[in-house]
Amino acid sequence: MKLTSQKIAEKAGVSRGTVDRVLHNRGRVKPETAEKIRKIIAENNYQPDAFGSNLARRQERVIGVLLLDPENPFFQVMKKGADDAVSQYKDYKIVLKMKNIEGGNEESYLTALNELQENTDALAIVGYNTPKIIQEVNKLCNKIPLNTMNTDMPDSDRIGFLGIDDFRAGQCVGLLTKEILPSGGNVFLMSGRKEIKTQEKRVEGFLDYTKQYTDLNISKVVYSGDHADIVYEETANAFIRHKYDGAVLMGAYLNAFTKAIDDLNLSYRPKIIGFDLIDANRKLLEDGKADFVIGQQGYFQAFNTIHSLCEYLIHKTPLSEGIHLLPITINNHYNI
Amino acid sequence: MKLTSQKIAEKAGVSRGTVDRVLHNRGRVKPETAEKIRKIIAENNYQPDAFGSNLARRQERVIGVLLLDPENPFFQVMKKGADDAVSQYKDYKIVLKMKNIEGGNEESYLTALNELQENTDALAIVGYNTPKIIQEVNKLCNKIPLNTMNTDMPDSDRIGFLGIDDFRAGQCVGLLTKEILPSGGNVFLMSGRKEIKTQEKRVEGFLDYTKQYTDLNISKVVYSGDHADIVYEETANAFIRHKYDGAVLMGAYLNAFTKAIDDLNLSYRPKIIGFDLIDANRKLLEDGKADFVIGQQGYFQAFNTIHSLCEYLIHKTPLSEGIHLLPITINNHYNI
DNA sequence: TTGTAAGCGTTATCAA
DNA sequence: TTGATAACGCTTACAA
Numbered sequence: 001m002k003l004t005s006q007k008i009a010e011k012a013g014v015s016r017g018t019v020d021r022v023l024h025n026r027g028r029v030k031p032e033t034a035e036k037i038r039k040i041i042a043e044n045n046y047q048p049d050a051f052g053s054n055l056a057r058r059q060e061r062v063i064g065v066l067l068l069d070p071e072n073p074f075f076q077v078m079k080k081g082a083d084d085a086v087s088q089y090k091d092y093k094i095v096l097k098m099k100n101i102e103g104g105n106e107e108s109y110l111t112a113l114n115e116l117q118e119n120t121d122a123l124a125i126v127g128y129n130t131p132k133i134i135q136e137v138n139k140l141c142n143k144i145p146l147n148t149m150n151t152d153m154p155d156s157d158r159i160g161f162l163g164i165d166d167f168r169a170g171q172c173v174g175l176l177t178k179e180i181l182p183s184g185g186n187v188f189l190m191s192g193r194k195e196i197k198t199q200e201k202r203v204e205g206f207l208d209y210t211k212q213y214t215d216l217n218i219s220k221v222v223y224s225g226d227h228a229d230i231v232y233e234e235t236a237n238a239f240i241r242h243k244y245d246g247a248v249l250m251g252a253y254l255n256a257f258t259k260a261i262d263d264l265n266l267s268y269r270p271k272i273i274g275f276d277l278i279d280a281n282r283k284l285l286e287d288g289k290a291d292f293v294i295g296q297q298g299y300f301q302a303f304n305t306i307h308s309l310c311e312y313l314i315h316k317t318p319l320s321e322g323i324h325l326l327p328i329t330i331n332n333h334y335n336i
Numbered sequence: 337m338k339l340t341s342q343k344i345a346e347k348a349g350v351s352r353g354t355v356d357r358v359l360h361n362r363g364r365v366k367p368e369t370a371e372k373i374r375k376i377i378a379e380n381n382y383q384p385d386a387f388g389s390n391l392a393r394r395q396e397r398v399i400g401v402l403l404l405d406p407e408n409p410f411f412q413v414m415k416k417g418a419d420d421a422v423s424q425y426k427d428y429k430i431v432l433k434m435k436n437i438e439g440g441n442e443e444s445y446l447t448a449l450n451e452l453q454e455n456t457d458a459l460a461i462v463g464y465n466t467p468k469i470i471q472e473v474n475k476l477c478n479k480i481p482l483n484t485m486n487t488d489m490p491d492s493d494r495i496g497f498l499g500i501d502d503f504r505a506g507q508c509v510g511l512l513t514k515e516i517l518p519s520g521g522n523v524f525l526m527s528g529r530k531e532i533k534t535q536e537k538r539v540e541g542f543l544d545y546t547k548q549y550t551d552l553n554i555s556k557v558v559y560s561g562d563h564a565d566i567v568y569e570e571t572a573n574a575f576i577r578h579k580y581d582g583a584v585l586m587g588a589y590l591n592a593f594t595k596a597i598d599d600l601n602l603s604y605r606p607k608i609i610g611f612d613l614i615d616a617n618r619k620l621l622e623d624g625k626a627d628f629v630i631g632q633q634g635y636f637q638a639f640n641t642i643h644s645l646c647e648y649l650i651h652k653t654p655l656s657e658g659i660h661l662l663p664i665t666i667n668n669h670y671n672i
Numbered sequence: 673t674t675g676t677a678a679g680c681g682t683t684a685t686c687a688a
Numbered sequence: 689t690t691g692a693t694a695a696c697g698c699t700t701a702c703a704a
Binding site: 053 | 680682683684
């Protein structure tokens with residue numbers, strides 16, 4: 001026989017209504033009674049039936065999702081992950097309230113966060129580390145469960161983080177570079193923005209590996225600001241001046257990167273490694289314009305985060321705290 | 337207002353009971369009435385409420401899962417995928433009936449299949465292609481939905497297949513080999529069993545690529561029968577006789593493969609590529625004993641297959657027909 | 673062949 | 689501070 005709230009009520013010598021009030025901390029129960037009921041619930045390891053409660057419940061639950069730059073295809077991949085995760089729970093009346101912030105400055109982030117937080121039962125956000133934002137996030141953490149994705153906010157009170165180990169990703173690129181380039185080869189290195197921690201960690205990991213384990217000559221890091229035209233321009237400039245056996249891009253716009261090299265009609269084709277398994281980059285692999293693309297599993301970063309929040313909202317499954325890292329993916333022409 | 341079976345009944349001028357009988361093809365309804373109700377259901381795009389029906393329904397649903405060799409860690413990975421998928425549906429009273437077949441002969445497969453099929457609402461099986469088994473599978477296909485995983489049975493009436501493109505996986509290994517070996521290098525190639533189609537396809541893909549695009553010298557394929565000791569022995573023999581710059585294993589027991597090479601204390605360390613991201617092989621990557629491991633996403637092969645079957649059983653979500661291929665994974669020391 | 677009514681386990685309102 | 693009761697949408701005996 002299934003354990004029901006009715007049985008709990010009988011054991012406690014009260015009615016179902018009272019048990020329910022205790023279950024949802026809805027107050028209006030004498031403390032002693034509440035304590036007694038709680039004890040019985042714990043002892044019998046009672047878990048409310050999901051169907052019963054969802055059949056009876058009225059209002060929907062809302063999960064707020066905050067992503068960055070809507071132009072960046074990477075965040076569109078995350079969006080898809082979030083949508084797919086919640087669509088698995090469509091029976092449960094869970095809806096997503098999704099916001100992208102444009103511009104990427106502190107102010108727009110705070111505005112978006114504030115709009116997102118109203119009438120929301122849980123939050124999944126891509127982190128942004130400024131004192132003011134951390135402060136604001138901490139306020140929210142007191143009210144509802146909040147997880148970070150992709151970019152952590154380690155100094156905040158967020159419950160958990162899901163992302164990748166960017167330093168390790170950089171090391172991985174280092175190893176691949178070593179394996180596919182001749183000893184002593186020259187490598188052109190470009191990144192997006194120094195302030196973006198995830199990208200900078202990749203650079204560090206890459207330099208760490210190549211210095212320790214290779215005799216490759218790595219160029220000074222060139223920063224593109226993650227602007228497609230600057231990626232193109234600076235890459236072209238670099239390859240006009242020097243011969244590089246390999247080219248590594250830690251930031252966005254790998255297509256501009258490869259195009260710059262392509263357009264120069266060099267007599268040789270440098271090995272090219274970039275980041276993010278987005279459609280544009282899939283095509284580069286397909287067409288043989290890039291050799292390796294490192295994927296950061298944006299889809300699963302969002303999917304898994306939303307998934308856990310759903311489980312929490314429905315079954316009160318505890319959210320796992322701390323940092324969780326997905327392995328990156330290594331992609332070439334044959335596994336896109 | 338939510339569309340309920342009650343409303344459908346009213347529109348059709350019948351009772352809920354009748355609608356329900358139509359909904360579940362439980363018979364005992366006048367054909368004309370049934371037709372009328374069906375039409376109204378279709379017109380209004382009515383979908384039964386999952387909570388209502390699950391609250392009311394009594395019996396559990398059973399999904400049968402047939403895996404091969406329980407000794408092979410790869411199938412343990414698949415088992416985990418299947419378990420995880422169904423555990424997402426624990427509210428729904430769906431249980432897994434899982435069978436591994438030992439020995440791997442036709443007879444044990446048929447016995448297992450037969451035991452599995454009793455009182456089962458859907459089947460997910462790793463294929464095995466013999467006329468007799470195909471015949472038996474086709475019988476089952478008439479009764480319940482059946483999908484293949486990992487190894488297809490293209491000549492059967494199975495609904496869909498989820499696996500990887502083994503030929504492409506072989507090509508991928510070819511490309512990697514080319515990239516990390518010197519031009520003109522020698523490669524030792526081993527596989528498991530010629531009769532296992534998935535492995536043989538890998539071999540074909542590998543030879544196809546290396547012949548077309550490289551000047552590598554590939555050894556004659558040595559077959560181990562997927563026995564650890566033979567893997568060890570034959571590999572040792574090969575490396576005693578020749579110097580190989582690289583070693584590729586398409587079958588199981590990469591650990592025996594690397595150990596054989598290790599134990600010879602060669603003055604050089606050949607590049608090693610193998611298959612299946614199982615724990616043993618993770619460790620080889622970690623310890624630097626292998627350079628690349630190709631993962632066939634066994635976890636997701638099982639997870640996704642079971643997941644679709646659950647969706648089908650609960651929401652009648654149509655199962656997608658035909659062949660579905662997951663991209664393989666490329667793994668090295670930095671993404672295990 | 674069809675309709676009726678009693679559950680399934682929870683929530684929420686209202687009365688006590 | 690509590691308890692009774694009516695939903696919620698569906699399934700399934702059983703009655704008609």
